[in-house]
Amino acid sequence: MNHDTMNPARQDDTLLPAVDVIEDPQGILLLADLPGVSKEGLSIHVEGDVLSLAGTIVLPVPEGASAIHTEVSAPRYHRAFTLSRELDAERIEAQFKHGELRLRIPKKTHAQTRRVEITID
């Protein structure tokens, strides 16, 4: 097994970051763990209805150090989600602190929950 974290041959490998997705009546809150990614190394894209998160991991380990034990084994994270129509991709708000991404995806105003009256005959 190759335990060399930043081996150039493995540049295409990506890790799937752990996420929490919580929905409330106003929208969706997406939290993602992206440790090792700086604000500059993070990219959030919406293309069509696909939201993709990507980040490059930069570790403060000096060049030439050899890996003894590796659990984070790829140099970047990537994960994509399909947004549903009622979500407003134009108004996504992002906060990123201590490697934790917090994305707030609001629902379009007209799509917010409306109570459906049920008529019973």
Place this chain on the structure above:
Amino acid sequence: MIYRSFIPREVIAQLDRLQRELQHPAERSPSIRGGAPGSFPAINLSSSPTAIEICVFAPGIAPESLDVQIERGVLTVSGERASALPASDAQSTVHIGERFAGRFRRVVTLPDDIDGAAVAARYRNGVLHVSVPRRAAESPRKIEIN
């Protein structure tokens, strides 16, 4: 009847090795303290001639709630991460809940030649980086045979 395969034998051998590695992703003799994939926080260890570098992937934690200790060559990292998931509440739904929450503690055995007194630790972008210097190695010595 001799069957001849169109697939070269070394390809089959490589696939076989890959399959075995997938079944046993860890090293052949893993540490007694585990290090199974999925442990939180994940740890990478690397070594240079002058120091042991430990990267602890612990995002979203206030640095003051992280505790790092080195005792007799054993490094312990512990702390707590609050859950982001809402308390049972009719208003919100958890669709995906993969992130770790709660108290954690990981223990790593360090090599023998470390200098536990001169450790530097820094938390940046959700990674705790601990650098433990090694004691200056003795220069190689030629042993005379009488």
